[in-house]
Amino acid sequence: xxxxxxxxxxxxxxxxxxxxxxxxxxxxxxxxxxxxxxxxxxxxxxxxxxxxxxxxxxxxxxxxxxxxxxxxxxxxxxxxxxxxxxxxxxxxxxxxxxxxxxxxxxxxxxxxxxxxxxxxxxxxxxxxxxxxxxxxxxxxxxxxxxxxxxxxxxxxxxxxxxxxxxxxxxxxxxxxxxxxxxxxxxxxxxxxxxxxxxxxxxxxxxxxxxxxxxxxxxxxxxxxxxxxxxxxxxxxxxxxxxxxxxxxxxxxxxxxxxxxxxxxxxxxxxxxxxxxxxxxxxxxxxxxxxxxxxxxxxxxxxxxxxxxxxxxxxxxxxxxxxxxxxxxxxxxxxxxxxxxxxxxxxxx
Numbered sequence: 001x002x003x004x005x006x007x008x009x010x011x012x013x014x015x016x017x018x019x020x021x022x023x024x025x026x027x028x029x030x031x032x033x034x035x036x037x038x039x040x041x042x043x044x045x046x047x048x049x050x051x052x053x054x055x056x057x058x059x060x061x062x063x064x065x066x067x068x069x070x071x072x073x074x075x076x077x078x079x080x081x082x083x084x085x086x087x088x089x090x091x092x093x094x095x096x097x098x099x100x101x102x103x104x105x106x107x108x109x110x111x112x113x114x115x116x117x118x119x120x121x122x123x124x125x126x127x128x129x130x131x132x133x134x135x136x137x138x139x140x141x142x143x144x145x146x147x148x149x150x151x152x153x154x155x156x157x158x159x160x161x162x163x164x165x166x167x168x169x170x171x172x173x174x175x176x177x178x179x180x181x182x183x184x185x186x187x188x189x190x191x192x193x194x195x196x197x198x199x200x201x202x203x204x205x206x207x208x209x210x211x212x213x214x215x216x217x218x219x220x221x222x223x224x225x226x227x228x229x230x231x232x233x234x235x236x237x238x239x240x241x242x243x244x245x246x247x248x249x250x251x252x253x254x255x256x257x258x259x260x261x262x263x264x265x266x267x268x269x270x271x272x273x274x275x276x277x278x279x280x281x282x283x284x285x286x287x288x289x290x291x292x293x294x295x296x297x298x299x300x301x302x303x304x305x306x307x308x309x310x311x312x313x314x315x316x317x318x319x320x321x322x323x324x325x326x327x328x329x330x331x332x333x334x335x336x337x338x339x340x341x342x343x344x345x346x347x348x
Contacts, residue, residue, distance in 0.1 A: 001063040001338055002031045004056075006079075008069045010042030011200045012224050013168060014251045015090040018142055019068045020047050025327040026334075027051055033059055037072060043224055064338050067112075070095035073105030080111035084341040086334060087112040087135070092125050092270050094172055094246040099129070109133040113337050116140050116330070118249035121270040138333060141274065142326040143254055143318075153228070155236035161301055163195045164237035164261075166230060166252045167244070169202055169221070174266070174288070176208030177243040179219055181294035183211055189301060190218075196237075197221050198230050235259045239300045242266070245287045249274055253282075254321075257314035262300045262307050264293060281313035 003026055007019050019034075026032050034048050034055050048055060065085045067076045076085050087108055089095060099105050109115070109129040114136045117123055123130065123137060130137060163182065167173045175197055182193055194217070201221060204212065212219040225233070234240060240256040241264045248270055256263045265271060267284040278284035283300060285292035299306055 001334070002061070003033070003334065004059055004062040004065045005032060005034045005053075006065055006067040006072050006075055007034055007036050007044075008071055009038045010036055010040055010045035010048075011168070012043050012227075012230075015069050015088075016042075016044045017227075017251060018088075018090070019066075020044055021142070022066070022327060022330055023048060023051060023053055025331060027053055029331075033062070035059065037069075037075065043226055047227075064334055064341075066334070067108070070098055070105060070108075073099070073108030076108035077111045080113070084113040084337045085111065086114045086116060086337050088116045089122060089126070090118065090248055092119075092122055092246050092248040092268075096125050109135065113340065114138060114333055116333065118142060119270055119273045121273040122248055140326055140329050140333075141249055141321065141324075142330075143251070143322060153231055153235060156229075156232045158194070158236050160192050160194045161238045162233075162236055163193060163239050163241055163297065164234050165195065165197045165199075165241050165243075166234065167199045167242065167250075169197060169199055169204055171203060172244055172246055173199075174243040174245055176205040177266075177288065177290050177293055178241045179208040179211050180290040181241075181297055182218070184290060184294045185298060189298065193218065193301070195219050196233055198223075198225050198233060200224055231255065231259070234261060237261045239264055239297055241293070241297070243285075243287070243293060244268070247271075254318050257281075257311075257318040260311040260315055262310050263314060264296050264300070275317050279310070281310055281317055283310065 005019055005023060008015060023032060032053050034053050062083055065079050065083060067085055067087045070089050070091045076087050079085050110133060112135040116138045118141050120139055165175055165178050169175050178195055182190055182195055201223060234255060240261050242250060243266050247268055253263055263282045265282050265284050266287045276282050283296040285296055
């Protein structure tokens with residue numbers, strides 16, 4: 001098949017990484033092109049180029065389009081009359097909010113041939129848009145196997161206890177919560193901690209920015225890094241924090257589980273749908289509750305028993321999930337979509 005991957009942007013996000021992993025699979029058996037919704041540079045662009053996949057600004061004819069993220073909704077509606085579209089939606093509540101702000105995204109639900117979610121929770125979130133959608137809906141969790149591509153991944157050297165946060169530094173990710181949680185710790189523990197933030201810098205709250213500027217050796221903003229370097233930092237972490245107010249199924253959680261790094265999360269409904277539970281395989285706090293995040297981090301930093309129990313349970317959950325090859329499932333969805341389109345084209 002001739003497949004166009006409509007990606008969102010080329011900087012490193014869970015969605016762009018997932019599209020890259022799919023491309024690695026598809027390029028083995030299909031003619032693949034990538035078109036960004038917003039063009040630009042980034043680590044993911046380099047990876048697509050290394051695969052030999054052409055990056056295009058427009059294309060006349062393809063057999064199938066895979067549209068990545070909710071922000072592709074208007075493009076789904078535009079492309080669907082010309083060829084079948086599989087819409088891969090990664091967002092949860094934040095996506096619903098985007099539709100309310102930008103109604104032009106909504107017609108994608110009326111035109112996509114198939115819609116792929118990562119969790120059953122997303123099906124609940126988008127229920128009002130799905131009730132009259134002709135699309136076939138799939139729930140397909142996915143995993144990042146990048147860790148297994150590096151035979152000798154070495155933890156990044158450190159002098160202090162290290163907290164790692166990975167993701168775009170913007171309001172949804174609430175990176176400031178980690179800064180405020182560490183600042184609330186007693187001086188002896190706080191002075192023995194460094195926080196490493198990896199991801200494109202867009203916005204940080206005023207209070208957190210003042211602290212980060214005042215203590216750059218404690219709150220280190222590293223920007224985007226190559227995947228192997230990011231994983232090396234994660235492997236060296238004493239804790240990984242993702243304090244977002246909206247997620248669906250973040251890849252970084254599973255990477256931390258594989259590397260046996262304890263995970264601190266905001267208590268989001270979506271996580272119950274993928275088997276995450278406070279005190280069992282992760283530590284959780286209500287969104288924005290920096291006092292409880294600080295307490296969770298303090299326990300992880302000072303209790304070897306707690307660290308061992310949550311990391312062992314997290315890795316056990318990951319290993320059960322890894323028995324499923326999501327790229328194989330996704331390629332089957334693409335073949336099914338294409339064949340359904342051919343049958344319809346023949347008048348049946």
